Amino acid sequence: MNDGRSVLLAVGGGIAAYKSAFLCSRLVQCGYEVRVAMTHSASEFIGASTLAALSGKPVAREVFNTDRHPLGPHIELAEDVDLMVVAPATANLMAKFACGVADDLISNLFLQVTSPVLIAPAMSSAMWQKPSVQRNVTQLSEDGCHFVGPETGWLSCRVSGEGRMSEPEDILAAAEELLNR
Numbered sequence: 001m002n003d004g005r006s007v008l009l010a011v012g013g014g015i016a017a018y019k020s021a022f023l024c025s026r027l028v029q030c031g032y033e034v035r036v037a038m039t040h041s042a043s044e045f046i047g048a049s050t051l052a053a054l055s056g057k058p059v060a061r062e063v064f065n066t067d068r069h070p071l072g073p074h075i076e077l078a079e080d081v082d083l084m085v086v087a088p089a090t091a092n093l094m095a096k097f098a099c100g101v102a103d104d105l106i107s108n109l110f111l112q113v114t115s116p117v118l119i120a121p122a123m124s125s126a127m128w129q130k131p132s133v134q135r136n137v138t139q140l141s142e143d144g145c146h147f148v149g150p151e152t153g154w155l156s157c158r159v160s161g162e163g164r165m166s167e168p169e170d171i172l173a174a175a176e177e178l179l180n181r
């Protein structure tokens with residue numbers, strides 16, 4: 001059905017990273033080839049083994065991996081990608097994307113992919129409302145990135161507010177909308 005189409009799932013270091021496992025599984029069930037990259041912070045929230053098993057591929061974390069990716073993981077994993085999905089997108093990752101910083105694998109991949117990019121932010125309301133974060137969101141929208149969420153709802157800091165990552169099914173729907181354009 002979607003055989004041969006590739007989604008690069010980039011997982012940032014927020015509490016919502018646990019939901020990226022479900023998103024990964026749903027993308028696989030929909031027939032996409034899913035390549036997963038995660039930040040070191042994301043490893044604090046979800047194990048690489050979970051994402052590797054669900055995607056059926058090794059999970060990439062390092063900028064340098066000459067044994068597996070002699071050309072560089074950021075080159076090989078970005079090749080022929082139909083969509084990059086960043087979920088959860090941390091304030092830190094969005095700041096790097098907005099400024100062109102490339103000091104970890106995901107920020108390098110962001111610069112390398114030629115596909116559309118779908119960003120699913122997740123953070124506390126205080127972080128989300130910070131002028132710097134909003135500036136970066138505006139910049140990334142102007143740069144052509146697509147956003148899904150964040151939603152208003154229960155946050156892990158034990159309050160309700162804006163900043164909750166969209167549910168995996170909603171991210172999947174937004175991803176498919178872009179993939180089918």
Ligand SMILES: Cc1cc2nc3c(=O)[nH]c(=O)nc-3n(C[C@H](O)[C@H](O)[C@H](O)COP(=O)(O)O)c2cc1C
Pocket residue numbers: 011012013014015016039040041042089090091092093104122123124127
């Ligand atoms: C328990 C906990 C939860 C966190 N949740 C978030 C979050 O939801 N969003 C966010 O932007 N940062 C969150 N952070 C902070 C990030 O982990 C931190 O900014 C980190 O540097 C992000 O790294 P990365 O962007 O490379 O993944 C959290 C930190 C902790 C300790």
